[in-house]
Every structure is written in structure tokens, then in C-alpha cells.
Amino acid sequence: MQNFDYRNPTHIVFGQDRLGELDTLVPKGAKVLVLYGGGSVKRFGTLDKVLAGLGDRTVLEFSGIEPNPQFDTLMKAVELVRAEQVDFLLAVGGGSVMDGTKFVAAAAPYEGDTADLLKHGFAPPPIDTALPLATVATLPATGSEMNMGAVISYQGGKFPLMSPLLYPQFSVLDPSLTFSLPPVQVANGVVDAFVHVLEQYVTFPVGAQVQDRTAEGILKALIEIGPVTLAEPENYEARANLMWSATSALNGFIGVGVPHDWSTHMIGHELTALFGIDHGQSLAIVQPSMWKHRKAQKRAKLLQYAERVWDLTEGDEDARIDAAIERTRAFFESLGVKTRLSDYGVEREGIDKVIDALQAHGMVALSEQGDLGLEESRKILEDAYA
Ligand code: NZQ
Ligand code: ZN
Secondary structure (H helix, E strand, O other): OOOOOOOOOOEEEEOOOOHHHHHHHOOOOOOEEEEOOOOHHHHOOHHHHHHHHOOOOOEEEEOOOOOOOEHHHHHHHHHHHHHHOOOEEEEEEOHHHHHHHHHHHHHOOOOOOHHHHHOOOOOOOOOOOOOOEEEEEOOOOOOHHHOOEEEEEEOOEEEEEEOHHHOOOEEEEOHHHHOOOOHHHHHHHHHHHHHHHHHHHOOOOOOOHHHHHHHHHHHHHHHHHHHHHHHOOOOHHHHHHHHHHHHHHOOOHHHOOOOOOOHHHHHHHHHHHHHOOOHHHHHHHHHHHHHHHOHHHHHHHHHHHHHHHHOOOOOOHHHHHHHHHHHHHHHHHHOOOOOOHHHHOOOOOHHHHHHHHHHHOOOOOEOOOOOEOHHHHHHHHHHHHO
């Protein structure tokens, strides 16, 4: 196992009917900005419950954070925060709203050019303060509710922003707030959480038994829960398990002391930025083809995944790996998430644009080995096409 530090300060407030507790969770006397997206939280009554929970505090609202949150939109919130001297941010929504709120928390007190905050990759930008933030999560997928990361769309690309100052102080996870999700978003969420685990687990062995067994447990839970929660959107237990799986997949716990990949995410981000493909869908396209080309580097972990997650023990090693890749693809498809680039109306020439974007964004040495270059990315995308 590799050396690691682990500290996750986010207080999780899990369960039904807990929005009334906002009054004790948010500091007394705080001037609060509630941030949300295109209106689902209004339509389904979540916003009213949040506002009631905030009691007699001064509360402002900022709406219109779009999926794949845009820098320009978020800068309007930054201006509002500065003008009104807001001192607490509450995100109510999915990953896009939570991520957007993290950007606002970092940018509002930042004295330099706020676009510079997006130029540090996975390393923290040089900031020593951020506004306190918290979340009410309405979409189980990204894990943003319990991690320090955000992904912000800027000038045609998607850029990470990571800082320990951006952990939510608390996150309310009420599975019943997700009952209103359209099936496509539920399916996207299952795929996103699944691939978050894979990016931290299907690398190379370092003897991290707790991380491996926990990763396998989350994957098996998602395989069981996915179809149930799609078929029965108001099955509380299934939705509760999906929500906690998604949070557990990317709150750092399974990622300590092990190598990380993230190449499926980096290529997927370009598919979203260029063609508007949803985040979860982009991962379903890239992941199976990624593995076809990375069998040699990932051989031991792919065999472990085949045996422990899909119970594949028969046949020679290559046959077991191929079967595990096909089971993964079939799982995504069974949720209704298509796994071919051509399924999303993209022309084959679009692959050139993806390669150009990867190059422009410096994504030329991906994977846990740092050896996945543009030529291999092209082969992966060609393979993913049809
Ligand atoms: O905008 P509204 O009207 O709220 O509608 C949203 C949106 O259209 C809707 N929705 C959310 N909760 C709902 C609901 N509709 C009905 N009922 C509810 N309870 O769902 C749509 C999609 O929302 P979005 O927040 O965009 O989805 P998701 O949670 O999948 O977030 C995706 C974003 O997270 C980033 C992605 O890149 C993408 O920008 N990621 C963030 C990560 C992180 N912070 O750690 C890691 C991930 O890998 C990912 O990159
Ligand atoms: Zn993701």
C-alpha cells in the first residue's frame, strides 16, 4: 500500500425529512446564498423545504446553474456574493450545482483573475480561503457532496478545481429528494459511480485489501441496485443504497494508498464538452474500449475484477478478461445507457476533434502509468465508435 493522508471533514446528514435541521446546521445569523439549477428543485418542492429550514436568516437565491456548469454563469453568482457580502453558500441540486457552488466559494474571495483557478489540474490552486459551503444533494452520481473537487466548463473545455477548502461543511442526503429524477439521470448516476470506483480500483495491485474489498462491495451493490431503483423509483431502500454508493465511490476512502487512473474521465470530459453527451454516458462509451486497449497494463486487476465482481472463474485468463469487459458493457446497456459513440449522433470525424482537444488540454500522458498517449486515445475512440 502506498503512503497516504486522509481527512474528510464533511458532516453527512443522511435520511428522510431532515431539511428541517438546516436551522441547526447553518451558522446562526449567516447571510445565505442558495444556489440551484434549472428549476427541478422548485418544481418538486425541495426549495420550499430548504427555505423553511433556513428559518429567519437572510437568504438570497441564485438560479440557472446549468448541467456542466459554465464559468460565465458562475461569475454572475460571484458578483452577487461580493455585492451582497454573502457569508454561507448552500447548493441544492446535482453535481453541476454542487461543483458550481464550490467554484463560487473559491472565486468570491479570490483577488486575481478567477479563470486562473481552473489552471491547476488536480493540484490545489494557491488560495488560502474560501467561503463556507454546504449541499443538499438531489442526484446521486458525482460524489461532489463529500469531496473537494469540482469540474467547471470554460472556453470549450472542462477543468477540475480541487482544494481541501472546498469540502462541504455538511451535506444533506435525503434519498426521497431523488424520487423525481428522470430515469436517464438515475442511469447516468449508476454509471458515474461505477466508473469512479473502476478508476481507483482497476489499475495495478498494491496489496490494498481494504480498498479493494470496499471497491468490489460498492460495484456489487450498484449492480444489484441499478435495475431495482430504475424499475421502482420510489423504493426508498434502493435509492438510499444508490445514494450512499455514489457518495462512497468518490469521497476518498477507497482511493487512499492506491494508484488512480482517471483516463476514462479525461476522455469522457472532451466528449461532453464537444458533443454535449451527458457525463455518465461519456464514461459508458469510453470505459469498455479503454480496457480492450489496456489489458496488458491492467491484467492482474482485470482478472481480480472478473472473478470477484462478476464471478467469472472459468476459461483462460484472456477469456475471463474479455467476458468481464462485455459484462460491464452489458450492464451499462441494461440500464439504458448506450456504449457506442455512434449511438449519440457523432460523426466519425468527431474523433479528430477529441484528439485535438486532448492535446490542447495537455491530456497526452494519461492513466495510472502515465503512458496513454494521443495515438492510443485515438484507437480507443475508434474502437468505441461502433
Ligand atoms: O437543473 P435542474 O433543473 O435542477 O435539473 C437537473 C439537471 O438537468 C436534473 N436534476 C437534478 N436533481 C433532480 C433533477 N431532476 C429531477 N429531480 C431531481 N431530484 O438533473 C440534470 C442533471 O444534473 P447534473 O447536476 O448536471 O448531473 P450530475 O449530478 O450527473 O452532475 C454532472 C456534473 O458533475 C461533474 C460532471 O463533469 C458534470 O459537470 N462531475 C463532478 C465530480 C466531482 N465534483 O467530484 C466528479 C464527476 O466525475 C463529474 O466529473
Ligand atoms: Zn464522474
